[in-house]
Amino acid sequence: NYARKLYLIENCIYGVDIQPIAIQISKLRFFISLVVDQKTNNNPVDNFGIRPLPNLEAKFVAANTLIGLEKKDITLFDSKEIKIKEAEMILAKHKIFGAKTVKTKRKYKERVSSLRVEIANMLKADGAVGNKEALQLSSWDMFDQNISSSFFDPEWMFDVRDKFDIIIANPPYIGSKGNEEIFHKVQATSWGEKYFERWMDYFYFFIHKGLDLICDKGVLCFITTNYYYTATGALKLRTRIKKNHIYKIIDFGETKLFESALGQHNAITMLQKDICEKATIIIKFNSRGFKTNSEIAKMLRSDSDETEVYCKKKKELFSDNDNHIIISSCEINNNGGTLEDKISAHSTPLSSYAFITMGVVTLSDVVSNKHLEKFRIDGAKKGDGIYVLSDKELRSLNLTKEESSYIKPFYKNSDIQKYYTKHETNRWLIYVKDEGVPIHLPESLKQHFERFKPIITALKENFLKNEIAASVVKKWLKNGNYFVLFTPKKEIYFTSRKIVAPYRSKENIFSISESSFFASKDVAYLIPFNETFIYVLLGILNSKLVLYWLKTMGKRKGDILELYAKPLNEIPIKIPKDIQNFETVVKNIIENKKEAPQADTSSLENEIDKKVYHLYGLTYDEVLIVDPETPITREEYEKLNK
Numbered sequence: 134n135y136a137r138k139l140y141l142i143e144n145c146i147y148g149v150d151i152q153p154i155a156i157q158i159s160k161l162r163f164f165i166s167l168v169v170d171q172k173t174n175n176n177p178v179d180n181f182g183i184r185p186l187p188n189l190e191a192k193f194v195a196a197n198t199l200i201g202l203e204k205k206d207i208t209l210f211d212s213k214e215i216k217i218k219e220a221e222m223i224l225a226k227h228k229i230f231g232a233k234t235v236k237t238k239r240k241y242k243e244r245v246s247s248l249r250v251e252i253a254n255m256l257k258a259d260g261a262v263g264n265k266e267a268l269q270l271s272s273w274d275m276f277d278q279n280i281s282s283s284f285f286d287p288e289w290m291f292d293v294r295d296k297f298d299i300i301i302a303n304p305p306y307i308g309s310k311g312n313e314e315i316f317h318k319v320q321a322t323s324w325g326e327k328y329f330e331r332w333m334d335y336f337y338f339f340i341h342k343g344l345d346l347i348c349d350k351g352v353l354c355f356i357t358t359n360y361y362y363t364a365t366g367a368l369k370l371r372t373r374i375k376k377n378h379i380y381k382i383i384d385f386g387e388t389k390l391f392e393s394a395l396g397q398h399n400a401i402t403m404l405q406k407d408i409c410e411k412a413t414i415i416i417k418f419n420s421r422g423f424k425t426n427s428e429i430a431k432m433l434r435s436d437s438d439e440t441e442v443y444c445k446k447k448k449e450l451f452s453d454n455d456n457h458i459i460i461s462s463c464e465i466n467n468n469g470g471t472l473e474d475k476i477s478a479h480s481t482p483l484s485s486y487a488f489i490t491m492g493v494v495t496l497s498d499v500v501s502n503k504h505l506e507k508f509r510i511d512g513a514k515k516g517d518g519i520y521v522l523s524d525k526e527l528r529s530l531n532l533t534k535e536e537s538s539y540i541k542p543f544y545k546n547s548d549i550q551k552y553y554t555k556h557e558t559n560r561w562l563i564y565v566k567d568e569g570v571p572i573h574l575p576e577s578l579k580q581h582f583e584r585f586k587p588i589i590t591a592l593k594e595n596f597l598k599n600e601i602a603a604s605v606v607k608k609w610l611k612n613g614n615y616f617v618l619f620t621p622k623k624e625i626y627f628t629s630r631k632i633v634a635p636y637r638s639k640e641n642i643f644s645i646s647e648s649s650f651f652a653s654k655d656v657a658y659l660i661p662f663n664e665t666f667i668y669v670l671l672g673i674l675n676s677k678l679v680l681y682w683l684k685t686m687g688k689r690k691g692d693i694l695e696l697y698a699k700p701l702n703e704i705p706i707k708i709p710k711d712i713q714n715f716e717t718v719v720k721n722i723i724e725n726k727k728e729a730p731q732a733d734t735s736s737l738e739n740e741i742d743k744k745v746y747h748l749y750g751l752t753y754d755e756v757l758i759v760d761p762e763t764p765i766t767r768e769e770y771e772k773l774n775k
Contacts, residue, residue, distance in 0.1 A: 134170040135167060135170040139167065139187065142167075142187065143192070146163075147192060147193070147287070147297075148192065148193040149194050149196050149285055149290075150196075150198075151195065151196065152281065153195040153278060153279055153280065156193045156195045159193050160189045163189060164186050167186060168183070171184060188232055191226040191230060191275060194282065195280065197283055197318075198285045198342060199285075199319045199338050199339070200284045200322060201285065202266055202269065202270070202285075202286040202289065203265075203266055212259055214255060215256065218255065221244075222245065222248045222252065223292050225241045225244045225245045225248065226245060229241045245275075246274070253267045253271035254271070256270065296347060297346055297347055297348065298347075298351050298352070299347075299351065299353075299354070300346060300347055300351070300353045301354045302355050303356045304335070304338075304339035304340075304357065305335055305336060306334060306335070306336050306357060306397070307336075308334055308335070309331075309335075313598055316329070319338055328370075330368060330369050330370075331366055332364070333364075333366035334358070334366065340355060340357075341370065343355070344404075347406045348406070349406055349407070352380065353403070353406075354401065354403050356390075356399060358397055358398060358400070359398050360398070361458075362457065362459075363687070364688070368455050371455070371456040371457070372456050375447070377404055377405060378405040378409050378411055379402065379413045380404065380405050380413065381416070382400060382401070382403075383401040384416070384418065385398065385399045385400060385418045386419065386420075386691060386692075387418075387422070388420045388421065388422070388429075388439075389423040390429070395423065410446070412444040412445060413444065413446075414442070415441075415442070415445055415462070416442050417441040417461075417462075420439040420440075449471065454686070454703055457686070459686060472751075472758055473682070473685060475749070475750065475751070475755070476678065476682060476705055481705070481706050481707070483674075483701060483702055483704040483706050486670060487632070487660055487662060487670065488659075488660045488662065489657060489658065489659050489701050489702055490626055490698060491622075491636065492622070492627075492654050492658065493562070493618055493621055493653060494620035495519070495562075495653070496592040498520055499516050499517060500514065500518075502515055504588050519585045519588065521543055521561070522561045522562075526561075527561045530578065530581060533575075539563055539564055539575075539578060540561050540562070541562045541564045541627070542558050542650070543558060543652065544560070544652045545652070546637075546655045546656050547635070548652075549635050549643075549644050550726070551643065551644065551726075552643075552645075552726045552734070553726035553727065553730050554646045556648055556650070563581075564621065565578075565616055566617060566618060567608075567609055567612075567621075570612060571612045571614065572613075572614050572616075572617070574616070582616040589616060592619075593610070593619065626660060627649060627650055628648075630646075630661075631645070631646055631658050631659060632644065632645055632667065632670060632671055632674065633646050633656055633659070634657045634659070634701075635656060636654070636655040636695065636696055637655065637690070637693050638693065639693060640680055641674060641675060641680045641683060641694065641696075643671055643675050644671070645667065645671055657701060659701065665712070668715070668716040668720060669708060669712055670706065672718065672741045673706060673748075675738070676741055676742050677742045677745075677759055677760045678742070678759055681759040682705070683696070707748050707749060714744075718740050718744070721737055725737070739764055739765060742763070743765055743769075743773065746759070746765075746770070753770045
């Protein structure tokens, strides 16, 4: 076993991480793996039977995987002279790997260092790399355990020219918000620019890099969050993945793998670089809470009640909608299509019936702990209103009736319930839109914003790095309008008759709002093009069928639905012929909720569900797929068809 492991480590295994400490830990793990297979004795002269451990500097390197070397040729070692030096380098690294004395290691370490400089100069002379790249190559020192290389090149660092057969990774999961500098370093390269996408996660870059570094038929195995299945910023990634073969997805759902990140929803994706139409194996966890590695392994090995295993063809796995990855199992009907296909058939997207947008973006509703740490605001404390004020803070401004036109009632997404919207609030929004010219605020509002100016301007100045936002922000600052809302939206969206919904919830929650209802971006606004259909739309959107659709075809974060403009726009809508009958039931529910928000309207909601199921042409067996616990009996459902 020792000899076999030693051979595999030297010839088959490589590692790279941007953190030197991670590389040291990896080396230690491999050392331990070798030590446990050594046979000891009692002879101190023989070092008690313990053989010297290998030197792993050429096997594990600290480097930025995402920043490649800008080469003018595809490979570095093309000329005859350079190939000779390459062979010397490989031999010297082999000698270092097996060196048993400090003297031997030092000898070949010096040889590797001198060869590195020689080859870099030869590459520069041959025009394979430029001056900057030659300097990078010659200055990279694999023996310095405390630094991380600014670039990664497997040919230079590992002598690997023909790509890798298997890549296993656990990349960092970070979004672009607050990490602009990290993203910019990658985006600034020609490779990064190719794969960068707005709203993407950093780990998408690593999957793209893996696909570049893997050989044909090679396999990538990544553990990541599962949000890339439907994320808006993952379109490029999904499109590229679709051109290959997803061999297996293990979706952990609400099963938590990392105690330090219990809010994450993780998945393991095994991807083969192969153009084929083979089915994908899906293993879906139905358990909840944290599980140890041994518990996870046991659940994967056995026929566990807490996991589902099934296969999906590529055409079922990828939807026509931005190549969303749909991992839920699909029931195939007699016509060879899925229930989702049937629901979509002869339907029209919700975007044809309503304009959908999200609420305002202030950047700073109230003072946070971060604000207090970064800025010195006299007398400020956590929770003090900046754009969103309490009753007391509003009264302290002592605004006249005319000046109060800037003040709007502000609501939370929790103020929205199914068929009922709360219209009493103790929170108030200072609604100031840019008008292209300097705005002259009432004195009390001006003083209020001046107090928090360091916070407001700093948050807006962050967007000067963004080409699209920079021109707008510069105009605001030039006109002295630093205090305008970052994304105010049109006032009519908040004051007109509309349907509102919380951005995140475990179920579909929609309600009609007929008066001013200003809220943050965590509330969705559906403004109907024709108010004739507003009650019908409300009933359909609150139905069990739409809940099923959103869970299988929409965007989710674990058990939580994410109801922003894109997934809402795509909900398939059918308008019934008998609108009045449908409306009557919806209005009855609304009236009951107005009288008592907690009123039990389940029987009326069941009526809506029955109407929606029939509207979309579902059989009773298909109803049971949508809602296995439906209170609707087969007899009463099928009676409606007669």
